[in-house]
Amino acid sequence: MIITDESIPDGNNRKERILKCKTEVVSIMDAIYVIAGSKWRIPITIALMEGNRRFGEIMKEIPKITSKVLAQQLKEMELNGFVEKKIFKDSAIRTEYELTEYSWSVKPVILALRDFGISHREKLRQETM
16 A cells, blocks of 8 residues: 555554555555655666665665665655565674565566656757757
């Protein structure tokens, strides 16, 4: 189910939000919000499509994102079943993020958007020359 701050504006408790959201009918636009709800979710998804990443590695791949925003986006994506957080208890605790099996279904859409962005940027560069 979709879990966002907009879903239940009065809910202060995240568990309360999850329970309430599970009983709501999700609109198509709410479902799209999972991946396109912020300007950061598509870049995060692209970074994770290249493989599992630690928090700092994602930060390096998306230079303009702040750590606070990245943490918030990853948490929302995890709550929506789009990202999985794995904690490894080796000699030092290590955390990695990966896309869930379900989230790979959006790969063609993400790649099409990425390719459009690349070609549009190139078009703009050529027009300014």
